[in-house]
Amino acid sequence: MTMTESRAADFLALDEHYSAHNYHPLDVVISEGEGAWVTDVEGKRYLDFLAGYSALNFGHRNPALTEAAIAQLGKVTLTSRAFHHDQFGPFCQELAELTGTEMVLPMNSGAEAVESAVKLARKWAYQVKKVPQDGCEIIVVGENFHGRTTTIISFSTDDTARADFGPFTPGFRVAKYGDIDELAAQFTERTAAVLIEPIQGEAGVVVPPAGYLTRVRELCDRSGALLIADEIQSGLARTGTLLALDHEGVRADLYTLGKALGGGILPVSAVVGSADVLGLLKPGEHGSTFGGNPLACAVGRAVVGLLRTGEFQERSTRLGAHLHARLGELVGSGVAEVRGRGLWAGVDLAPGGPTGREASQALAQRGVLCKExxxxxxxxxxxxxxxxxxxxxxxxxxxxVVGT
Known part of the structure; x- marks a missing residue:
């Protein structure tokens, strides 16, 4: 039997034997995707209810994005940053104009974008705020998820992410998410920035209290600190606006973007924001061989083109209202609580019913892919x-599923 003729069990056995077990995926082996649907190796179709954790905001194999990728594949895919290329400048300009920012630092993964923002905040603190060298601090919030690099897990409150990976990087203070008084108490003269998800994704699509993000901005302004918004999951139309901060009319000094910026085709991330911060970088201080490569920039430009129309923001708003109205009807019938905004929801299952894993498996059996x-x-x-x-x-x- 050839690999293409193998059934799902054969692929699962290969994964189990040869790959590191750093994920616990459902037993579904996807071979094709289009729009909101995927098909497994045995021909069964599934509705994608996860969208690659927002990396697939525009669907599988979006025609505008695949066409841009194919066109660029026929030209040049990588130059490294040792040279200029004809997609880089236009991508940076178009992304800056879309987000209303001044400067762009393209990277690859979301975690790279967050690491870059941390470095930028520290450099700004020493060179502009004049914090004593190696003494600056960044305030984060509990239940955060910004990635799994050593520095990022150093300020995680998730024991699974941290266990056996120390020693950890110093320089971070943690406050309870949504508690503005506890956050305010963390500020000192050494505070470089507050790093926060406007809506917490991994924590269960947790939306902060109304006005909280406005107060965070005020605290940053009062103490002369930067506000860094991690919009890797919440941004690029997922919540009904371009950026989740837009719901409160708040502007950050730096934004980290990723996931949907690559259109579900390849990893593309960026830090966008003030030239007063991003402009501090000098040659050799930060970089990435693949960051801002021609293929990534071509796809990213096509993503920006889709977002310029406002179509996806409108769809997320309209369909999101429908999603939350219907999910809200399940509260008390197997569901304890529903949170979220736009086409993004966290559904807490009621005690006594299926666990999140059991519910995900039952949904997959019904042809719907979701994850706990x-x-x-x-x-x-x-x-x-x-x-x-x-x-x-x-x-x-x-x-x-939740009613059974």
């Missing part, structure tokens, strides 16, 4: 191209 987080929470984040009838199909499946 923190034990009893389902994260729902379908591609923004999903049709309302398909959205209802997925919600109906959730209702069946």
């Amino acid at each position: 987080t923190h034990g009893n929470t389902l994260r729902i984040a379908p591609p923004l191209v999903i049709e309302e009838a398909d959205l209802d199909r997925g919600i109906d499946a959730v209702a069946e």
Whole structure:
């Protein structure tokens, strides 16, 4: 039997034997995808209710994005930053104009973007705020998720992410998410920045209290600190606005972007923000061989083109209202709480019912792919191209599963 003829069990056996077990995926082996749908190696179709944790905001194989990638593949894919190329400048300009920022630092993964923002905040603190060398601090919040590099897990409150990976990087203070008084108490003359997710994704799509982000901005202004918004999951139309901070009319000094910026085709991330901060970098101080490569920039430009129209922000707003209205009807019938904004929801399952893992498995059996987080929470984040009838199909499946 050839590899292409193998059934799912054969692929699962290969994964189990040869790959490091740093994930616990569902037993589904996907071979094709289009729009909001994927097909496994045995021909079964599934509705994608996760969208690669928002990396697939525009759906699988979005025609505009695949065309841009194919066109660039026929030209040049990598030059390294040792040379200029014809996609780099236009990408940086177009992304800056879209986000209303001044300067762009392209990288690859979301974690790279966060690491870059941490370095930028520290450099700014020493060169501009005049914090004593090696003494600056960055305030973060509990239950955060910004990646899994050694520095990032140093300020995580997730024991699974931290266990046996120390020693940890110093220079971070942690406050409870949503508690403005506790956050205010963390500020000192050494505070370089506050790093925060406007909506916490991995924690279960947790939305802060109204006005909280406005107060965070005020505290940063008062203490002369930067505000860094991690919009890697919450940004690029997922919540109904371009950036989740836009819901409160708040502007950050730096934003980290990723996931959907690569259109579900390749890793593309960036730090965007003030030239007063990004402009501090000098040659040799930071870099990435693949960061801002021609293929990434071409796809990123196509993503910016899709977001300029406002179509996906509108779809997320309209379909998101429908999603939350329907999910809200399940509270008290197998669901304890529903949170979120736009086409993004965290569904806390009621005690006594299925666990998050069991619910995810039951949904997969019904042809809907979703994934649990923190034990009893389902994260729902379908591609923004999903049709309302398909959205209802997925919600109906959730209702069946949590009601059993």
